[in-house]
Each structure stands twice: as C-alpha cells, then as structure tokens.
Amino acid sequence: MYQKQLPTTEPASTRPAAPGSSNSGLTTPGRLIELRQVSKTYPGAGGGFTALSQVDLEFCAGEYVAIVGKSGSGKSTLLNMLTGIDHPSQGTVRINGVAVHTLGESALASWRGKNIGIVFQFFQLIPTLTVLENLLLAMDFVKVIARNERQQRAELLLQQVGIAQHGHKLPSALSGGEQQRAAIARALANDPPIVVADEPTGNLDSQTTEVIQGLFKELADAGKTVIVVTHDRAASARFDRVVTLKDGAVESDQPKATAESGARP
Ligand SMILES: Nc1ncnc2c1ncn2[C@@H]1O[C@H](COP(=O)(O)OP(=O)(O)OP(=O)(O)O)[C@@H](O)[C@H]1O
Ligand SMILES: [Mg+2]
Numbered sequence: 001m002y003q004k005q006l007p008t009t010e011p012a013s014t015r016p017a018a019p020g021s022s023n024s025g026l027t028t029p030g031r032l033i034e035l036r037q038v039s040k041t042y043p044g045a046g047g048g049f050t051a052l053s054q055v056d057l058e059f060c061a062g063e064y065v066a067i068v069g070k071s072g073s074g075k076s077t078l079l080n081m082l083t084g085i086d087h088p089s090q091g092t093v094r095i096n097g098v099a100v101h102t103l104g105e106s107a108l109a110s111w112r113g114k115n116i117g118i119v120f121q122f123f124q125l126i127p128t129l130t131v132l133e134n135l136l137l138a139m140d141f142v143k144v145i146a147r148n149e150r151q152q153r154a155e156l157l158l159q160q161v162g163i164a165q166h167g168h169k170l171p172s173a174l175s176g177g178e179q180q181r182a183a184i185a186r187a188l189a190n191d192p193p194i195v196v197a198d199e200p201t202g203n204l205d206s207q208t209t210e211v212i213q214g215l216f217k218e219l220a221d222a223g224k225t226v227i228v229v230t231h232d233r234a235a236s237a238r239f240d241r242v243v244t245l246k247d248g249a250v251e252s253d254q255p256k257a258t259a260e261s262g263a264r265p
Helices: 075-083 105-115 131-142 147-160 176-187 206-221 256-263
Strands: 031-042 049-060 064-068 090-095 116-119 194-198 225-229 241-246 249-255
Touching (some): 049 075, 049 090, 049 225, 049 249, 064 075, 064 206, 075 090, 075 116, 075 194, 075 225, 105 131, 116 176, 131 147, 131 176, 147 176, 176 194, 176 206, 194 206, 206 225
Parallel strands (some): 064 225, 064 241, 116 194, 194 225
Antiparallel strands (some): 031 049
16 A cells, blocks of 8 residues: 655755746745736636636645635636646746746746646546556656656556556556546656645545545655645645635635634534
C-alpha cells in the first residue's frame, strides 16, 4: 500500500523558481502562491458573465487547502487561474517567483509541467496508453527527471499509490478508484511542488473517497502544497484550511479549527 516516503527529488521550498522568474513575479517571502484582485469574465451577451470577482488569496508551501462552494461559485475557474489553464481578465497570479498571468501558451505548458500536478474528476488518463506509459509520457514531456530514471520512478509512484500491479494495463481495465490513483501518480511524475485537484472524488464511492483523500493528505504531509476543490462540506473538515467561494468571491477563508467549530450547531 501507500508509503509515506515519496520519491521527492528535493524539498519544494528549496526549489529554484521556474524559468521565467525574471518576469517580475516575485511573491512575498513565505508565500508560494499569490492571487491579487483576480477577476474572470467570460464573454457573452450583456457584457458577459463574471465567474470570479476581485479575488485575493495566498497559499503557503505545504498547505492542505479545500476550496468549497456551491455549483457555479467559481471553484474550477479559480483552479484554472492557478494552473494557467485559463487567464484572468484582470489581476495577477504569482506562483513561486513566476507571474503566471503573463506567460504565453508554450511557456505556460513548460512551467505547468514542472510546477503543478493536476488531478481531474474524470481522471483524464490517455486511454490508448498503459498506466505506466501515461506516467512516462508526462516525464518525457517535461524532462526534469533523467531519462534513465523515469521507468523506475513511474513504478515507484504506482507502488506508492497502491496500484503497482496495474502498471501494464490500459486505464479502462482499472476501477474508478484505481484510475484516480494512477492520475495522482501521474500528477506527481515530475515532482511538482503544487498539486491541485478538481473534485477528485466526485465520481468515487465513499470508501474509495477516503483512500484518495488519504493520499492527498500524505502529499501535504510530505511538503507539497495541495489544493482540492470539493463539493463535500463534511470532507472539508480534514483540510488545514477551507476557502469558501460564493458568486465568484471569497465568502470565507478559515483554518481548520474555525471551519470545524463553525460547522457545528
Ligand atoms: N467557458 C465559460 N463560458 C461562460 N461561462 C462559464 C464558462 N466556464 C464557466 N462559466 C460560468 O462561470 C461560473 C463558474 O463556473 P465554475 O465552473 O468555475 O463553477 P464551479 O464552482 O466549479 O461549479 P461546479 O461545482 O458545478 O463544478 C458558472 O456560472 C459557469 O456557468
Ligand atoms: Mg467545477
């Protein structure tokens, strides 16, 4: 089963900033991620739709954070701002010394590969590749892990998420929980300091949800910054911090103790 010893190449906090760090992306000391006045308006009739409005948020290295809120409150949009999958209409996103909002598509893809592991609700493994090949492709694309170490690292990651025996299967031959473990292993392939997940347990039964949440907690304990979007308010008590979005704005931002006591009658 999963073991605490992750194959980390170096602590996240000591990693050098990614290429592009000269682009005025300095974050405040001690903070890994800073969003300042981030707004996102999707174009449309009547001036479009504002999915995020002047969001200010900061995350420190090693934080284990839940993003909660009703459907449509802007959770996925917020994650997309962090990962650079989408660009803010206004405001700045600075991560580990890089002004993410200024990067073009090619620089973004390279930066993202090195810095952020992404886990999706529906896994998004490449269906025509085996699980091991999915991990190897992620490493081949980013090239931070030496070529002669990739196979062994992929096998070790699968072992650590508890699916070593499934590496040579296609994703379709795995259960949902096993596919999500594979997706988490892939997210860790290049040893990024940050892992984000958008409803990673939204498609899983409650027992498998426990296992997957346990994996994310282990990652945070190992020093990764882990940010998880979840619909499950009960689950949010497991996190160190709970950020609640409402109508595209931060409604509350609470450390665990406050979030838990606030949830009690
Ligand atoms: N590409 C888009 N074009 C127009 N509107 C969009 C687009 N993407 C999202 N929206 C709108 O922005 C709002 C926020 O969407 P978002 O996907 O961030 O919500 P969410 O909190 O992740 O919801 P859910 O819990 O259902 O996944 C929604 O009202 C949505 O309809
Ligand atoms: Mg969403």
